[in-house]
Amino acid sequence: MGIRTGEQYIKGLRSRKPEVWLGGRKIDDVYAEDVFRQPIHEIAKLYDMQHDPEYQDRITHICEETGERVNNSFLVPRKFEDLKARSDLFEIWSKATFGTMGRTPDFLNVTITSMASNTWFLNQYDPQWGENMINYFQHVRDNDVFLTHAIINPQNDRSKASHEQEDAFTHLGVVEEKPDGLVVRGAKMLATLAPITDEVIIYSFPGFQPGDEKHAIAFALPIDTPGLKIMCREPAQDGKRSLFDHPLASRFEEMDALLVFEDVFVPWNRVFINQNVEAANLLYPKTGIGIQPAHQSGVRGLVKLSFAMEVACKLADSIGVDGYLNVKTQLGELIQSVEAIRALLRVSEYEYETTPQGELRPGSAPLETIRGMLPKLYPRAIEIIQTIGAGGLLMSPMGADFDNPELKPIVDKYYVGREGVSSEDRVQLFKLAWDLSGEAFGQRLLQYERYYSGDPLRRLGWFYDGFKRKYDFAMVKDALDGASDMHKKQLIKN
Ligand SMILES: Cc1cc2nc3c(=O)[nH]c(=O)nc-3n(C[C@H](O)[C@H](O)[C@H](O)COP(=O)(O)OP(=O)(O)OC[C@H]3O[C@@H](n4cnc5c(N)ncnc54)[C@H](O)[C@@H]3O)c2cc1C
Secondary structure, three states: OOOOOHHHHHHHHHOOOOEEEEOOEEEOOHHHOHHHHHHHHHHHHHHHHOOOOOOHHHHEEEOOOOOOEEEHHHOOOOOHHHHHHHHHHHHHHHHHOOOOOOOOHHHHHHHHHHHHOOHHHHHHHOHHHHHHHHHHHHHHHHHOOOEEEEOEOOOOOOOOOHHHOOOOOOEOEEEEEEOOEEEEEEEEEOOOOHHHOOEEEEOOOOOOOOOOHHHOOEEEEEOOOOOEEEEEOOOOOOOOOOOOOOOOHHHHOOOOEEEEEEEEEEEHHHEEEOOOHHHHHHHHHHOOOOOHHHHHHHHHHHHHHHHHHHHHHHHHHHOOOOOOHHHHHHHHHHHHHHHHHHHHHHHHHHOOEEOOOOOEEOOHHHHHHHHHHHHHHHHHHHHHHHHHHHHHHOOOOOHHHHHOOOOHHHHHHHOOOOOOOOHHHHHHHHHHHHHHHOOHHHHHHHHHHHHOOOOHHHHHHHHHHHHHHHOOOHHHHHHHHHHHHHHHHHHHHO
C-alpha cells in the first residue's frame, strides 16, 4: 500500500476498538470524542501531505524494495542526500504542528527503521528476533502504520529494581511462555498519542539489573489487542473551547497514557527481545535508536524553539516594548539560542558517522548537545514570553466579547496595540502566547522538552562518560610534553 491518506488513517482508527479510558469513562469511538477529534485531524493532515504535490517529493520516496511510495522516515541513510531527505521530512512535518507535537509518526518510523537496519545486534542473541524486527519494519513501512511507544516503567519506587518492586508485575513482565507466544502483565508509560495510534512498540531505556530477566523484553502489538488498557491523563483541553481563545491547545494536544497489560498475549513473531537483561540494556545504545530519532527530535525542537522566538518577538512588537534594552536583550538571547541549535543540527548532519554496515548516523555529539541544551533553552524561551507579555497574558478578553456590540468598542479601545496593530490582532497574539506559555497545554509542552528524551541529568552523565572514553585530550599532552621538553633543554643549557 505505501503512503496512506488522512482519510485512510481515520478509517483505520474507527475500524478498531482499543480499550481507552478517559476520566473514568471507557471510550467507544475516539473519533467521536471532542478531546481527540482535532488532534486526529492534525495527524490526518500530515498523512495527506504525503499526497500533496507541493510536498510529496520532499517527504516521500519510492522504496527500492517494493517499488511503492513510502515516507522518508523509512529511508535507511546510506548517503548524505538520504540524511537530507529525512531532515526535510522532519522539518516539513514539524512546521505543520509548529513543533508542538513531538510524537508524529516519523519519530517512531525512524526508530523502527534504525532497529531493522541493525538486526546484527538482535541476531547475536536470537536470529528469530532479528527476522521478526525486519518483518515488523516492512509491515509498518508498507502499511504506513502509526506507532506509539512506552519505554519507561511506572514511577513507583525508582530506588528499587523491577524485580524488587512490591508487586512482581508492577513493571511489565512475562507471566508465561506459551508454544505460540508470551503472556505479559504490568504497566509501561508514557505512551504519547496512544489512543489515536494503530500499534504500540515496547522496549526500554537501559537500567535492568540481574534478576530483572522477566521484565527485559521488547515487542509490538496492535493498539486494540485484548487486555491492553490505555489510561489517559487528564486532558489539557476539552476539545470544545474556541480556536480564537485557544489557537494551539484546541488543535495540537497530544494525549499521554499509561499502558496496562492485563495478561496480554504477544505472538512470537512480534517478540524482539525475550527475557534478556543484556540485550534489553544494549538495544538502545547499540542499534542507533538513541541517535537516529534524535535527528527528528532535534529538527522538531528547533522548529518549536523558533516558533517560541517568533511569538516572543511579535508579542513585544505588538505592544511597542521591543525598543527597551531589557526586552531587546531577552529577544536577542532567544534568537541566539535558535541559532545555536540550528548550527548544532547542521554540524550533526554534515559530520555524520558511517557504521560498519554502511548506515549514516548524524553526528552524535552535536545531537546529544541539543538534547542537553533544549531542556534549558526552551523553558528560558517560555520565561521570556511570560516576562514580556506580563499581565497582558492573563488579561485577554474572549473571542465572544468581540462579537458583542456593547463590548466591541471597549475591547477595541483597551486592547488595541501599538500603532497599526488592531485589538483583534493583539488579542490573538496574546492568546497564542498564553497557550504556549501558560495554559496546561503549554506546561505540558515545557515538560515534554525537559523529559521526552529521558532524564537530561543522567543523559549528560552518560555523555561525559562517552566523551571521556573516546577523546584523547591531545592538547593537554602536547602542552605538558612541550613544557617538559623546554624544561629539560633549559636544564641542559644551565
Ligand atoms: C510530555 C511527555 C511525553 C513523553 N512521551 C513519551 C512517550 O511517548 N513514550 C515514552 O516511552 N516515554 C515518553 N516520555 C517519558 C520519558 O521517557 C520520561 O519522562 C523520562 O524517561 C524520565 O523518566 P520519568 O519521568 O519516570 O522520571 P524519573 O526517572 O522517575 O526521574 C525523576 C527524578 O529523579 C531523578 N532520578 C530518577 N532516577 C535516577 C537515577 N537512577 N539517578 C539519578 N537521578 C535519578 C531524575 O533526575 C528526576 O529528577 C514522555 C515524557 C513527557 C514529560
